[in-house]
Amino acid sequence: MRRYIVNSPFKKLPTQEFDVVIAGGGLSGLYTALNIRSSLRVALLVKANLAQANSLLAQGGIAAAVKDDDSPEIHYKDTLRASAGLANTDNVKVLVENGSAEIKHLALLGVKFDSDDQGNWLTTSEGAHKRARILHCGGDATGKLIMQQMISLVRTRSNIEVFENHFLTDIITHQDNTVAGVVAMGDHFKVLKAGQVVVATGGIGGIYQHSTNYSITTGDGIAAALRAGARLNNMEFVQFHPTAFYNPGSNKSLFLISEAVRGEGGILKNHKGEAFMQFRHKFKDLAPRDVVSREIFREMTEAGTDHVFLDIRSKGQKYLQTRFPTIFDHLKENGISMHNHLIPVLPAQHYFMGGIQTNAYGQTSLQGLYACGEAACTGVHGANRLASNSLLECVVFGSRVAESINNANLKQVDLPDENPAKYTKSRLDIKALTLSVRKMMQDYGGIARSPQGLVHALDHLTKVMAMCELSDLKSSDAFELLNMSLVGREILLAALARRESIGSHYMEEEPEIALYPVW
Numbered sequence: 439m440r441r442y443i444v445n446s447p448f449k450k451l452p453t454q455e456f457d458v459v460i461a462g463g464g465l466s467g468l469y470t471a472l473n474i475r476s477s478l479r480v481a482l483l484v485k486a487n488l489a490q491a492n493s494l495l496a497q498g499g500i501a502a503a504v505k506d507d508d509s510p511e512i513h514y515k516d517t518l519r520a521s522a523g524l525a526n527t528d529n530v531k532v533l534v535e536n537g538s539a540e541i542k543h544l545a546l547l548g549v550k551f552d553s554d555d556q557g558n559w560l561t562t563s564e565g566a567h568k569r570a571r572i573l574h575c576g577g578d579a580t581g582k583l584i585m586q587q588m589i590s591l592v593r594t595r596s597n598i599e600v601f602e603n604h605f606l607t608d609i610i611t612h613q614d615n616t617v618a619g620v621v622a623m624g625d626h627f628k629v630l631k632a633g634q635v636v637v638a639t640g641g642i643g644g645i646y647q648h649s650t651n652y653s654i655t656t657g658d659g660i661a662a663a664l665r666a667g668a669r670l671n672n673m674e675f676v677q678f679h680p681t682a683f684y685n686p687g688s689n690k691s692l693f694l695i696s697e698a699v700r701g702e703g704g705i706l707k708n709h710k711g712e713a714f715m716q717f718r719h720k721f722k723d724l725a726p727r728d729v730v731s732r733e734i735f736r737e738m739t740e741a742g743t744d745h746v747f748l749d750i751r752s753k754g755q756k757y758l759q760t761r762f763p764t765i766f767d768h769l770k771e772n773g774i775s776m777h778n779h780l781i782p783v784l785p786a787q788h789y790f791m792g793g794i795q796t797n798a799y800g801q802t803s804l805q806g807l808y809a810c811g812e813a814a815c816t817g818v819h820g821a822n823r824l825a826s827n828s829l830l831e832c833v834v835f836g837s838r839v840a841e842s843i844n845n846a847n848l849k850q851v852d853l854p855d856e857n858p859a860k861y862t863k864s865r866l867d868i869k870a871l872t873l874s875v876r877k878m879m880q881d882y883g884g885i886a887r888s889p890q891g892l893v894h895a896l897d898h899l900t901k902v903m904a905m906c907e908l909s910d911l912k913s914s915d916a917f918e919l920l921n922m923s924l925v926g927r928e929i930l931l932a933a934l935a936r937r938e939s940i941g942s943h944y945m946e947e948e949p950e951i952a953l954y955p956v957w
């Protein structure tokens with residue numbers, strides 16, 4: 439495997455020195471940065487600008503046991519059940535036991551969770567939660583409002599330098615697997631030297647044809663960590679959200695209709711008007727996401743249609759407009775009144791449970807390399823993420839990454855003498871190859887998989903990777919293509935290695951199992 443994207447010796451590149459480099463400015467990256475002690479110099483890189491992160495798109499909310507009828511134990515059981523029993527139980531305990539404290543810390547930092555007239559936080563239900571424990575902001579604008587507050591705080595911290603439009607290409611390591619910094623591409627390649635590097639680059643949605651993620655979410659940090667030799671885990675587990683807005687006129691990432699709409703009474707219906715989830719799972723429309731996505735996929739396949747419907751006409755206009763202002767307005771702009779019309783929906787790639795393997799402090803298999811947020815695999819989601827646990831994971835584990843860095847013995851770092859290999863120039867049709875990778879992943883690495891389909895897609899991605907491996911890559915499109923083929927291959931290989939159906943990984947004709955089957 440090609441070790442570095444960059445083509446020139448590190449020591450010839452412009453270099454800046456920091457104590458910590460954080461790649462990624464979503465909730466996990468920003469929260470980590472804010473929790474790092476102010477005496478440390480932090481570089482924070484983002485691929486586009488700070489306003490373009492999936493964290494800002496989060497609608498439903500953030501889960502935590504903050505109410506009297508709830509407890510970390512009940513949250514723990516719900517998380518484990520949704521994970522099909524594959525979650526890392528120690529890290530789930532860390533997640534649920536620290537949830538309430540991190541929510542209070544967010545509130546202290548100025549996040550305004552929706553509350554009643556007495557100032558008590560309002561909470562709602564989402565799929566597979568046995569308690570209403572989802573806190574939200576601005577109705578359905580949770581991610582946006584939390585992020586706006588985090589961004590404004592980061593901007594006030596003099597020890598944090600933000601590099602917008604800077605693409606993390608490479609993680610630099612010494613022969614003994616200790617980290618020496620990163621290579622980033624802004625106007626040109628540059629080195630940011632640091633002994634502590636945090637990968638917080640988010641998920642992989644851009645590898646699929648239909649996703650609710652920003653299309654720039656192409657698994658770059660996971661690919662850079664893989665090339666540096668870090669261990670990955672749970673790569674076969676890709677979550678498809680049951681209800682993205684079906685809008686054939688648009689070629690953007692798909693707009694999400696939050697699970698909270700079903701939490702507030704929304705019912706899925708097929709083209710005959712049948713509420714099909716009533717007969718498919720004990721929790722009906724609020725069954726775990728993998729179950730609901732597959733049942734929709736089944737309905738669509740059997741009926742030969744490309745969408746089903748969500749019906750929330752039981753609620754009035756005023757209620758829907760107040761509770762779901764973002765969704766209400768988006769649908770209205772597209773000719774749908776939530777209170778009068780059925781909403782056409784389809785499942786779309788939404789979240790990645792796999793990623794860079796970490797322990798409970800975000801430490802990876804490489805000395806000085808950390809990961810948090812969606813790029814990391816702490817194992818808390820197992821084979822399927824419980825709704826609204828991902829924002830919680832960002833803050834709980836982001837805070838622990840910062841704690842670990844704050845306690846680390848920071849030393850002067852040197853760059854390795856090794857020079858990255860030279861590559862021959864060759865022309866790639868990057869646009870066509872990118873579309874082909876996305877289609878392969880959608881068709882064969884998606885909701886329903888088969889060994890033959892996985893092998894077919896693997897063959898294609900291996901060819902694309904080989905073309906990229908030999909080329910002199912200069913643009914972010916080209917870096918993304920290499921990263922997509924690398925990470926896509928890891929997903930397909932892991933899926934091929936797991937023959938049983940479990941959680942979000944569904945192999946056609948293989949019986950489904952769950953290792954924690956108590957519904």
Ligand SMILES: Cc1cc2nc3c(=O)[nH]c(=O)nc-3n(C[C@H](O)[C@H](O)[C@H](O)COP(=O)(O)OP(=O)(O)OC[C@H]3O[C@@H](n4cnc5c(N)ncnc54)[C@H](O)[C@@H]3O)c2cc1C
Binds near residue numbers: 492495607640652
């Ligand atoms: C539509 C939608 C709705 C959601 N709703 C919810 C919800 O209600 N509750 C919940 O818990 N979760 C929700 N999620 C999931 C949740 O939002 C994400 O899992 C979480 O925000 C991920 O945060 P993150 O910090 O890991 O990454 P992100 O927020 O995705 O941020 C990634 C950052 O990395 C940067 N980056 C990427 N590649 C590079 C590179 N090569 N170089 C430099 N920087 C790079 C990006 O610029 C960005 O700043 C939702 C997701 C989506 C898409």
